Amino acid sequence: MSRTIKVLLAEDQSMVREALAALLGLEDDIEVVAQVARGDEVLAAARAHDIDVALLDIEMPGMTGIEAAARVHRELPDVKLVVLTTFGRPGYLRSAMESGADAFLVKDAPAAQLAEAVRKVLAGERVIDPTLAAAALAEGANPLTDREREVLRAAEDGSTNAELAATLHLSQGTVRNYLSTAIQKLAVRNRAEAVRIAREKGWL
Amino acid sequence: MSRTIKVLLAEDQSMVREALAALLGLEDDIEVVAQVARGDEVLAAARAHDIDVALLDIEMPGMTGIEAAARVHRELPDVKLVVLTTFGRPGYLRSAMESGADAFLVKDAPAAQLAEAVRKVLAGERVIDPTLAAAALAEGANPLTDREREVLRAAEDGSTNAELAATLHLSQGTVRNYLSTAIQKLAVRNRAEAVRIAREKGWL
DNA sequence: GCCGTCGTATGACATCTGTCATCCGGCAGT
DNA sequence: ACTGCCGGATGACAGATGTCATACGACGGC
Structure with a gap:
C-alpha cells in the first residue's frame, strides 16, 4: 500500500457523519480529508481535496447523494463513488448505478463493510448487496411516466386535486387521469397507497 | 472520576451504531459495554451489564426507544437515559421526558455533544436543546384522543375506510367520525394531511 | 406513412370521504 | 345528581376522488 486513501464524507446528520469519520479513522490506510453536510457542497469539496473516494449519503439537503454522484462522476471520473443509504430501495440502487456509483451500501x-467497500472500489471492484441487486432486477424498471411521477410527488403532502392542478398548471381532470393511471400501474386502490408504494420502490 | 462510565447503545442501523460506539470509544472515561439493535432487547441488556447510562435511538424495531426508556426507568431507576433521534419532533421530546429520559439529543x-451528554446526565444534569424545548412548550399537548391516534396510525398506509373498520373492529361510520374529528383538530383538509401533520409534531 | 406512447383535456358516472345531527352507555369531576 | 368527555354507532348529504371513453397534437420508431 503506497499511501493512505483520501476520503470525502457527505452526510447531513453531524453526529452520524462524525461517528462514521471516527470509525474510518480507526483504519490506518484510510484518511477522511473532507466532510460536508449538503449534497450541493460535494463537488467543490471533492475538487478542493484531491480525493480517492467519495462516500455519499443519499438523503441530504441541497442535492441527493445520487445526483451528487452523477456530477462527481462527470467532472472527476477518477474519483470512486460509494453511495450509502438508510433505505435499501431497489430503485435507489438502480439510479445510483446509473449515476456511476461503484458501491452501494x-x-x-455491518460497519466493517464500510472500510472494506472503500478499499474494494479503489481496487476497481464494485460492491453491491446481492439481495438488493436481485430485488432491483426482479422489480423491473419504473413504470411511471415523468408526469405521473411529478403528480405523485406533489400529492405526497395530502394536497387536493384542485391544489395539484394549480401548482402543476394542469386541469383538475388531467391530474385525476394521471393519478388514476399511476394507481393502476402500481396495482393499488388510492393515491395514498400509490405514493407509499412508489416511495418504497424508489420510483419517486 | 473513579472508573469508566459504562454505556449501553441501542440503535438499529449497525453501521451507525458501531460508528457511534467508535466515537464514544475515543473518550477514555467512557466504555460501550453493550450494543443492541432492537427496542425490546434494551431492558435485558441493561440488566445484564450493570450500566450507568443507556443511549437509546427512538426509531427501532420491536419497541421505540421511548417505550424502552420508560421500562428501564421503572425497573432500573439508577440508570441514566439519553434519548437520541433523527427527528427533532417536539412531541417526541415531550414523551421522552415523560418516560424519564435525562437527555434528548x-x-x-455536533458529535461532541454525545459524550458531553453522557457525562452530564451522570452528574445529575438534564440535557435538552433549548430551541426544541421551546417548540415543545409552544405547541401545547397532543389534542388527539387514543382512538383518533390509533385510527390515524392505521390510515397511514393508505387503507380505505372499509379496511380500517375491519382491522380496528369498528363500523365504517365510526372510522369516518374519528378521522373527521382528527382532521378538524389538526385544522387540515383530509386524512393524508392529518397523518402528515400529526407525524411531524410527534403525536402519533 | 402508420402505430404507439406521452401529455393534455373534457364529460359522465360510481364510489369514497368528510361533515353533521343525533343517539347510547360508561365514567370522571363537581 | 348533573355535566362533560370518550368510545361507539347510524343516517343523510355534499363534495372529492377514481374510472372510463374519447379526443387532439407532438414525437419516435419502423
Missing part, C-alpha cells in the same frame, strides 16, 4: 449492514 | 447536533 445500506446503513444497517 | 438530535442526530444532527
Whole structure:
C-alpha cells in the first residue's frame, strides 16, 4: 500500500457523519480529508481535496447523494463513488448505478463493510448487496411516466386535486387521469397507497 | 472520576451504531459495554451489564426507544437515559421526558455533544436543546384522543375506510367520525394531511 | 406513412370521504 | 345528581376522488 486513501464524507446528520469519520479513522490506510453536510457542497469539496473516494449519503439537503454522484462522476471520473443509504430501495440502487456509483451500501449492514467497500472500489471492484441487486432486477424498471411521477410527488403532502392542478398548471381532470393511471400501474386502490408504494420502490 | 462510565447503545442501523460506539470509544472515561439493535432487547441488556447510562435511538424495531426508556426507568431507576433521534419532533421530546429520559439529543447536533451528554446526565444534569424545548412548550399537548391516534396510525398506509373498520373492529361510520374529528383538530383538509401533520409534531 | 406512447383535456358516472345531527352507555369531576 | 368527555354507532348529504371513453397534437420508431 503506497499511501493512505483520501476520503470525502457527505452526510447531513453531524453526529452520524462524525461517528462514521471516527470509525474510518480507526483504519490506518484510510484518511477522511473532507466532510460536508449538503449534497450541493460535494463537488467543490471533492475538487478542493484531491480525493480517492467519495462516500455519499443519499438523503441530504441541497442535492441527493445520487445526483451528487452523477456530477462527481462527470467532472472527476477518477474519483470512486460509494453511495450509502438508510433505505435499501431497489430503485435507489438502480439510479445510483446509473449515476456511476461503484458501491452501494445500506446503513444497517455491518460497519466493517464500510472500510472494506472503500478499499474494494479503489481496487476497481464494485460492491453491491446481492439481495438488493436481485430485488432491483426482479422489480423491473419504473413504470411511471415523468408526469405521473411529478403528480405523485406533489400529492405526497395530502394536497387536493384542485391544489395539484394549480401548482402543476394542469386541469383538475388531467391530474385525476394521471393519478388514476399511476394507481393502476402500481396495482393499488388510492393515491395514498400509490405514493407509499412508489416511495418504497424508489420510483419517486 | 473513579472508573469508566459504562454505556449501553441501542440503535438499529449497525453501521451507525458501531460508528457511534467508535466515537464514544475515543473518550477514555467512557466504555460501550453493550450494543443492541432492537427496542425490546434494551431492558435485558441493561440488566445484564450493570450500566450507568443507556443511549437509546427512538426509531427501532420491536419497541421505540421511548417505550424502552420508560421500562428501564421503572425497573432500573439508577440508570441514566439519553434519548437520541433523527427527528427533532417536539412531541417526541415531550414523551421522552415523560418516560424519564435525562437527555434528548438530535442526530444532527455536533458529535461532541454525545459524550458531553453522557457525562452530564451522570452528574445529575438534564440535557435538552433549548430551541426544541421551546417548540415543545409552544405547541401545547397532543389534542388527539387514543382512538383518533390509533385510527390515524392505521390510515397511514393508505387503507380505505372499509379496511380500517375491519382491522380496528369498528363500523365504517365510526372510522369516518374519528378521522373527521382528527382532521378538524389538526385544522387540515383530509386524512393524508392529518397523518402528515400529526407525524411531524410527534403525536402519533 | 402508420402505430404507439406521452401529455393534455373534457364529460359522465360510481364510489369514497368528510361533515353533521343525533343517539347510547360508561365514567370522571363537581 | 348533573355535566362533560370518550368510545361507539347510524343516517343523510355534499363534495372529492377514481374510472372510463374519447379526443387532439407532438414525437419516435419502423
